[in-house]
Amino acid sequence: MSVETKAAPLVWPEEEDPREEHLLLDPRPRAELNQIVLDAMHRTGFGFWAAVTVLSLLVLIGLGGAWGYQIYKGMGVAGIRRPVYWGVYITNFVFWIGISHSGTFVSAILRVFKAEFRRPITRGSEMMTAFALVVAGMYPLIHLGRTWRFYWMVPYPNQRQLWPNFHSPLMWDMLAIFTYVIGSTLYLYLPLIPDVAMARDHSTGWRHKLYRILALGWRGTEAEWHHLKTAITIFAFAIIPVMFSVHTIVSWDFGMTMKVGWHSSIFGPYFVTGAIFSGVSAVATVLLIVRKTMKLEYFLRPEHFDAIGKLILIFSFAWTYFFFSDYLTEWYGGEAVGKELITFQAHGPVAPLWYLMLIMNIAIPWLTLWNRRVRRSTWWLFLVTIGVNIGMYIERYIIVTGFLQRNRLPFDWGVYNPSLVEVLISIGSLSLFMLLYVVASRFIPLVPVWEVQEGQITHSLRRIGRALVPSVAELE
Amino acid sequence: MNDTTVLMALVDDLAPVPDMLDTLRENGIGDGDIAILSGVPYPERVLGRPMNWERLPLISASGALVGFLTSMFLNAGTPMLYSIYVGGQPLIPLPPTAVLTFELTMMGLLVSTFLGVLWESTFPTFGPKYYDPRITDGEIGIVFRCPAHQTGEMGTALMAQGAQEVTEPEEHVL
Amino acid sequence: MTETTHRWTMAIDLDRCTGCQACVVACHAENNVPVVGEDEVRMGRAMHWLHIERYWVGEYPNIQARFIPMMCQQCENAPCEPVCPVFATYHSQVEDLNIQVYNRCIGTRYCANNCPYIARTFNWFNPEFPEPLNEQLNPDVTVRKRGIMEKCTFCIQRIHDAEHVAEIEGRPVQDGDVQPACAQSCPTNAIVFGDLNDPNSRISQLAGSRRSSRLLEELGTEPSVIYLSGGDAHVS
Numbered sequence: 001m002s003v004e005t006k007a008a009p010l011v012w013p014e015e016e017d018p019r020e021e022h023l024l025l026d027p028r029p030r031a032e033l034n035q036i037v038l039d040a041m042h043r044t045g046f047g048f049w050a051a052v053t054v055l056s057l058l059v060l061i062g063l064g065g066a067w068g069y070q071i072y073k074g075m076g077v078a079g080i081r082r083p084v085y086w087g088v089y090i091t092n093f094v095f096w097i098g099i100s101h102s103g104t105f106v107s108a109i110l111r112v113f114k115a116e117f118r119r120p121i122t123r124g125s126e127m128m129t130a131f132a133l134v135v136a137g138m139y140p141l142i143h144l145g146r147t148w149r150f151y152w153m154v155p156y157p158n159q160r161q162l163w164p165n166f167h168s169p170l171m172w173d174m175l176a177i178f179t180y181v182i183g184s185t186l187y188l189y190l191p192l193i194p195d196v197a198m199a200r201d202h203s204t205g206w207r208h209k210l211y212r213i214l215a216l217g218w219r220g221t222e223a224e225w226h227h228l229k230t231a232i233t234i235f236a237f238a239i240i241p242v243m244f245s246v247h248t249i250v251s252w253d254f255g256m257t258m259k260v261g262w263h264s265s266i267f268g269p270y271f272v273t274g275a276i277f278s279g280v281s282a283v284a285t286v287l288l289i290v291r292k293t294m295k296l297e298y299f300l301r302p303e304h305f306d307a308i309g310k311l312i313l314i315f316s317f318a319w320t321y322f323f324f325s326d327y328l329t330e331w332y333g334g335e336a337v338g339k340e341l342i343t344f345q346a347h348g349p350v351a352p353l354w355y356l357m358l359i360m361n362i363a364i365p366w367l368t369l370w371n372r373r374v375r376r377s378t379w380w381l382f383l384v385t386i387g388v389n390i391g392m393y394i395e396r397y398i399i400v401t402g403f404l405q406r407n408r409l410p411f412d413w414g415v416y417n418p419s420l421v422e423v424l425i426s427i428g429s430l431s432l433f434m435l436l437y438v439v440a441s442r443f444i445p446l447v448p449v450w451e452v453q454e455g456q457i458t459h460s461l462r463r464i465g466r467a468l469v470p471s472v473a474e475l476e
Numbered sequence: 477m478n479d480t481t482v483l484m485a486l487v488d489d490l491a492p493v494p495d496m497l498d499t500l501r502e503n504g505i506g507d508g509d510i511a512i513l514s515g516v517p518y519p520e521r522v523l524g525r526p527m528n529w530e531r532l533p534l535i536s537a538s539g540a541l542v543g544f545l546t547s548m549f550l551n552a553g554t555p556m557l558y559s560i561y562v563g564g565q566p567l568i569p570l571p572p573t574a575v576l577t578f579e580l581t582m583m584g585l586l587v588s589t590f591l592g593v594l595w596e597s598t599f600p601t602f603g604p605k606y607y608d609p610r611i612t613d614g615e616i617g618i619v620f621r622c623p624a625h626q627t628g629e630m631g632t633a634l635m636a637q638g639a640q641e642v643t644e645p646e647e648h649v650l
Numbered sequence: 651m652t653e654t655t656h657r658w659t660m661a662i663d664l665d666r667c668t669g670c671q672a673c674v675v676a677c678h679a680e681n682n683v684p685v686v687g688e689d690e691v692r693m694g695r696a697m698h699w700l701h702i703e704r705y706w707v708g709e710y711p712n713i714q715a716r717f718i719p720m721m722c723q724q725c726e727n728a729p730c731e732p733v734c735p736v737f738a739t740y741h742s743q744v745e746d747l748n749i750q751v752y753n754r755c756i757g758t759r760y761c762a763n764n765c766p767y768i769a770r771t772f773n774w775f776n777p778e779f780p781e782p783l784n785e786q787l788n789p790d791v792t793v794r795k796r797g798i799m800e801k802c803t804f805c806i807q808r809i810h811d812a813e814h815v816a817e818i819e820g821r822p823v824q825d826g827d828v829q830p831a832c833a834q835s836c837p838t839n840a841i842v843f844g845d846l847n848d849p850n851s852r853i854s855q856l857a858g859s860r861r862s863s864r865l866l867e868e869l870g871t872e873p874s875v876i877y878l879s880g881g882d883a884h885v886s
Contacts, residue, residue, distance in 0.1 A: 075772070076774030162754070165734055179579050183582070186589075194612075222518075235589060414694055
């Protein structure tokens with residue numbers, strides 16, 4: 001037997017400089033790192049002010065005008081009607097809760113698993129979590145028939161001598177979101193303290209006053225670092241189950257009902273996966289914009305978007321798996337309403353949306369994200385991730401408003417179309433999220449400088465054989 | 477020991493810091509009189525310093541317990557205060573109780589961890605403290621208290637080991 | 651008040667129902683249910699606590715219209731109750747009925763979504779009672795504002811009234827003392843209301859009929875409305 005090798009041309013691998021590729025192998029003096037982040041915060045050109053003006057206007061129209069009108073006139077100005085009692089507001093609520101899973105996933109799960117690429121992107125995604133929760137938290141209020149009585153859901157001793165009903169998934173939901181808001185805000189704040197201390201040391205005037213207060217008197221003593229690191233570790237481990245519980249409970253708002261299509265035990269993990277899928281996509285979208293507009297190319301490199309792109313692909317697989325399980329069960333079960341729901345999605349009024357969802361959530365990510373070039377290209381990744389979030393929005397829209405249109409008794413079938421008020425409020429809330437992010441990005445150091453430097457200290461290049469190989473040391 | 481001075485050595489590299497600490501110890505300055513300020517977290521064993529006793533997990537656990545007890549009150553206490561029956565379910569149904577218990581326990585844990593950090597680090601305190609803004613630019617500061625007569629000697633020794641400067645630090649209003 | 655010994659139940663004879671909607675009108679009048687106008691009805695915002703569901707049976711030309719008067723089924727295990735975060739709907743131990751407390755309602759509309767009979771209605775706007783409807787508002791029933799859920803109460807005000815009269819006269823409530831507005835107005839006497847715990851009541855007789863069934867019984871909601879149907883309009 002002869003060993004024959006096809007005469008392929010021998011190519012030596014090009015010696016790539018790992019320093020260009022990896023942020024953590026490309027250390028720069030701390031003062032320089034600080035300066036990049038500080039410059040980004042002071043970048044308030046025409047684009048910034050234009051964005052702030054337009055977004056403020058949209059917020060005013062949507063949340064001031066449209067919501068105010070709805071409170072004054074009644075819920076009838078929305079498009080909801082019997083039997084579709086929940087509409088776009090609940091869809092938006094689920095969507096924004098989903099977006100809020102981004103930060104926690106990136107900074108808690110990746111921290112626990114010591115995924116080093118997380119370091120420069122944690123802050124940006126944690127901020128998304130906090131602001132997405134602000135927007136999400138508004139929606140139950142917008143959705144209430146009597147918004148001005150929302151505090152009746154809060155458990156406190158009152159003159160009505162009445163406590164809330166803890167049997168209700170809405171109560172679980174409220175407490176879970178409350179926990180998550182508090183948890184993720186503190187989790188955003190804790191690692192921020194050393195960075196605002198840095199900003200304090202390099203600022204004057206009102207900024208200095210602001211950072212002084214936010215830095216709480218941070219000096220960077222061993223004890224301070226020690227407590228901070230311990231707390232971050234506790235938070236990272238504790239907030240992961242909270243994150244899972246939040247979207248699980250959101251799904252239980254539907255799962256606990258007797259409605260066919262909603263009453264499904266797979267809804268918990270299905271929704272959590274979808275939330276992370278859309279959340280991580282949104283992280284990519286936002287960070288791509290941030291990198292371009294705030295000149296953070298040093299910190300946010302193709303390697304990071306490459307890694308995020310892989311995560312998105314994996315969660316696209318996982319989402320498809322849960323989607324299919326849910327679909328197949330309904331299809332095979334053969335209950336009349338279930339069958340009707342399947343028909344409703346594939347041939348009914350929502351069919352165009354339903355197919356668009358399959359394209360955005362499955363076809364496009366699967367066809368593109370396996371490709372390293374796509375994951376590293378700004379425009380491609382931007383479009384794919386926007387598409388994923390359009391697809392995920394449609395998924396929630398169909399589950400919330402679509403499934404309500406088909407009921408056990410055919411007399412109770414209905415239709416739903418969002419009204420202008422609902423559309424304006426939705427645009428207003430999206431604008432609020434963007435406005436909060438744009439404004440906060442000029443106040444909050446968008447990259448955790450100390451975490452990046454910590455990473456650069458522990459990373460080095462080792463020569464193994466002919467190659468220079470990145471290696472990681474562990475400080476703790 | 478009334479006659480003491482506080483000195484701060486600024487170093488731009490971690491490597492000589494443990495040796496400098498040894499120098500200080502050899503001259504009778506204990507670990508209690510030394511503090512290290514840095515812009516990046518260095519664990520104690522990297523610096524060759526004794527471990528801090530950590531009370532934070534204990535505080536977190538107590539917070540979780542408070543959250544757990546609160547959830548018990550809301551789950552089991554409030555239905556007793558004003559009983560309302562719904563949907564053929566028992567007054568205190570177990571499965572929903574578990575959901576609430578989990579959430580409130582975690583809330584207690586997270587909030588108390590945060591408060592624990594503030595308490596343990598005595599935050600916020602803006603009062604004058606030994607500090608140098610160059611710390612957040614990557615310098616490592618060794619703040620120590622030594623007898624006044626040793627000031628010059630210590631300064632020279634640390635400079636010889638690689639310190640940028642050894643000065644009597646200003647007290648900054650942070 | 652003590653716990654009730656009554657088990658209020660309604661029987662509707664589908665073989666007698668002609669779909670005339672007299673019960674719907676009577677319900678509106680008795681319970682101050684607002685009339686919302688054509689446009690809103692077309693949107694699906696009719697406020698009927700009781701509505702007539704019409705189904706076609708058979709294929710043209712051998713086609714038959716069958717009607718199901720539908721209202722809150724007063725379930726023993728009502729799915730609408732546990733999901734309300736503020737106890738606006740709950741199971742009363744006094745009347746053994748599913749109660750809606752308007753003043754507690756904050757309008758999450760969760761109960762309406764979880765009702766398999768879609769029997770609940772929502773106040774999309776503030777109610778309007780244009781002349782001369784405002785002259786006939788029932789003083790025994792509150793008028794609800796916008797943002798509040800409501801539903802059939804089994805004319806609970808009439809139940810209480812009958813109980814008070816019986817108490818004054820020093821006798822127990824007898825069969826026929828309580829008649830909800832829909833039953834009272836039904837020209838074919840298709841609706842019968844009474845106490846299932848009284849073995850001699852008409853409702854108890856009907857409940858034992860081989861024509862009796864409950865709607866979506868398989869869900870385990872244990873409704874308090876019995877439908878009587880022979881499956882053919884000529885059976886009585």
